Amino acid sequence: MPFTDAAAELVATLADEGVQHLFINPGTDTAPVQEALAAARTANTPSPRAVLCTHEFVALSSAMGHHFVTGTPQAVMVHVDAGTLNLGGAWHNAQRNRLPAVIFAGRSPYATADEIPGHRDSPIHWQQEQLDQQALARAFGKWAMEVPRGRDLGRIVRRALQVAQADPRGPAYVMLPREALMEPGGAGLARRLPPPRRAAPDPSGLADMARCLADAAHPVIITCRTGSRVGAVASLVDVAELLGAPVIDQRDRVNFPSQHPLYAGDAADVLTGADAVLILDSEVPWVPAHAAPPDSATVLQIDTDPVKATMPLWTYPVDLALTADTALALPLLADELRQLASPDRTARWGERREQVAARLAQIRQQWDSFASSAEPAAAPHAMMQALNKVLPPTAIVLEEAVTARGALIRHIDREPGSFFDTGSPALGWAIGGAMGVKLARPQAPVFAVCGDGSFNFSVPTAAIWSAQRAGAPFIAVILNNRSYRASRLPVQRLYPGGAGEAEGRFPEADLSPAPDYVGLVSAYGGGGRVVHDSSELPDAVEYCLELEAQQRCAVLDIRLPTA
Numbered sequence: 001m002p003f004t005d006a007a008a009e010l011v012a013t014l015a016d017e018g019v020q021h022l023f024i025n026p027g028t029d030t031a032p033v034q035e036a037l038a039a040a041r042t043a044n045t046p047s048p049r050a051v052l053c054t055h056e057f058v059a060l061s062s063a064m065g066h067h068f069v070t071g072t073p074q075a076v077m078v079h080v081d082a083g084t085l086n087l088g089g090a091w092h093n094a095q096r097n098r099l100p101a102v103i104f105a106g107r108s109p110y111a112t113a114d115e116i117p118g119h120r121d122s123p124i125h126w127q128q129e130q131l132d133q134q135a136l137a138r139a140f141g142k143w144a145m146e147v148p149r150g151r152d153l154g155r156i157v158r159r160a161l162q163v164a165q166a167d168p169r170g171p172a173y174v175m176l177p178r179e180a181l182m183e184p185g186g187a188g189l190a191r192r193l194p195p196p197r198r199a200a201p202d203p204s205g206l207a208d209m210a211r212c213l214a215d216a217a218h219p220v221i222i223t224c225r226t227g228s229r230v231g232a233v234a235s236l237v238d239v240a241e242l243l244g245a246p247v248i249d250q251r252d253r254v255n256f257p258s259q260h261p262l263y264a265g266d267a268a269d270v271l272t273g274a275d276a277v278l279i280l281d282s283e284v285p286w287v288p289a290h291a292a293p294p295d296s297a298t299v300l301q302i303d304t305d306p307v308k309a310t311m312p313l314w315t316y317p318v319d320l321a322l323t324a325d326t327a328l329a330l331p332l333l334a335d336e337l338r339q340l341a342s343p344d345r346t347a348r349w350g351e352r353r354e355q356v357a358a359r360l361a362q363i364r365q366q367w368d369s370f371a372s373s374a375e376p377a378a379a380p381h382a383m384m385q386a387l388n389k390v391l392p393p394t395a396i397v398l399e400e401a402v403t404a405r406g407a408l409i410r411h412i413d414r415e416p417g418s419f420f421d422t423g424s425p426a427l428g429w430a431i432g433g434a435m436g437v438k439l440a441r442p443q444a445p446v447f448a449v450c451g452d453g454s455f456n457f458s459v460p461t462a463a464i465w466s467a468q469r470a471g472a473p474f475i476a477v478i479l480n481n482r483s484y485r486a487s488r489l490p491v492q493r494l495y496p497g498g499a500g501e502a503e504g505r506f507p508e509a510d511l512s513p514a515p516d517y518v519g520l521v522s523a524y525g526g527g528g529r530v531v532h533d534s535s536e537l538p539d540a541v542e543y544c545l546e547l548e549a550q551q552r553c554a555v556l557d558i559r560l561p562t563a
Helices: 006-016 028-043 056-070 080-087 089-096 150-165 178-182 203-215 231-243 268-273 326-339 343-371 376-390 402-411 429-440 452-457 460-470 485-494 499-503 517-522 534-549
Strands: 021-024 049-052 074-078 101-107 143-146 172-177 219-223 247-249 263-265 276-280 298-303 320-323 396-400 446-451 475-480 527-531 554-559
Touching: 006 028, 006 150, 006 178, 021 028, 021 056, 021 429, 028 101, 028 172, 028 178, 049 460, 056 074, 056 080, 056 089, 056 101, 056 429, 056 460, 074 080, 080 101, 089 429, 101 150, 143 150, 150 172, 150 178, 172 178, 203 276, 203 298, 203 320, 203 326, 219 231, 219 268, 231 326, 231 343, 247 268, 263 343, 298 326, 343 376, 343 402, 376 402, 376 475, 376 534, 396 402, 396 429, 402 446, 402 485, 429 446, 429 460, 446 452, 452 475, 460 517, 475 517, 475 534, 485 499, 517 527, 517 554, 527 534, 534 554
Parallel strands: 021 049, 021 074, 074 101, 101 172, 143 172, 219 247, 219 276, 247 263, 276 298, 298 320, 396 446, 446 475, 475 554, 527 554
Antiparallel strands: none
């Protein structure tokens, strides 16, 4: 049957594409879509659930969290240019995390004649119009288009979702003039446009890569997001065990078991003696100023986007890159290595496996010892070690700890598919992301572990209100050092003994006096606890889990030294 209008076709198309939630911040331009959603609910026809977000940053962050645990395409709706601008850093995060989302934005109506449905009827329709609204999307998105007529909407939405889901994935942007939404839709759903299948590696290139790794004396593996596909973790373990290679896990996902003898965590110094380095799904494999492989090392790479064209100065010295999904490539690489496993090679790999495991065991022991020390810098480590002991096995953790990140990834032990970080620059995502995760996994306790600066960046009032209203409560663990420490440390590093250090106040990065974070959440119906010592964590976590079970958001305000 023909759709009553294009807005109804939009709603039906999203449902047909498997979009479960529409994260929406409405405006005057979204009225046809709101009516179409209401009509679908009344008629009990398929439609995504509308989730009202009182800030656009929260909406896109929630969509990202939802995708992390479901793998499904996402849809976000904002109002014209102002709503697009309010997406802000969340758009950058979506770009760097290859989020397959379509961002729908209104566009000021063209018509002024009152006989045309959807015409301009408010001063805002002149004030909000920009010369090139799509320009906002071009730096951070893959594709952008305006819907010119209602009859074209279905094909454009299908195309936007296809582009967003094609590797390398990323957000698409669709502008929706109000008149177009109110025009007649198509005679039925437009034909689906499925994205291409995931890329498998070039066979000859894979064989060359296997030979290089097989004959290396000191191979090292670096991974960041291979665990985005949970099944790839076992294949990575297989490759590492065959070679006896340490795995540096940058931990945007759980890519490698943290209890495995070959787990090197963030110990980047193992790179300095490498003669072959395999980079998997990593945008910043190392920071040259901190630790890097020798110039003589052979650098190998497997990634769906090995060139990183959106990063102008991505100039890592890769000798052999394969464009491939690591979930497809790693089992094939393991097979190639087995075919090369002569008695001599097998003996060398086994000997190296024992040597590397012994060295990494010492490193991990040092991490545990440091957490027990009395140094102020050890406080985050002690807290994360204690938190790890009381986290429910089914908990999902979102990480945005910034300067305490090292403590978190060293001590929080999670299964693949239950730990997420964005590895991207716009702080504040974890709080909104927690709502999206909870909507996707309502039975799992959700913990967003963030610095106090990150919490304030998150538009927490909007995120907490939206989560409470949507029935998606979460627990925010705030590592509260009352400082933008990430902004203070560069001053001390770049200007040792300088005026800032002499003054000792760093007012530009000082977040004291600390707000009453528990009181803030309580104002929205939640609650929480302030924690000063790791011994207080078990009772505090239990209390917050009780609040979450009552559909109430909770905060753990963990007070850390300011140093």
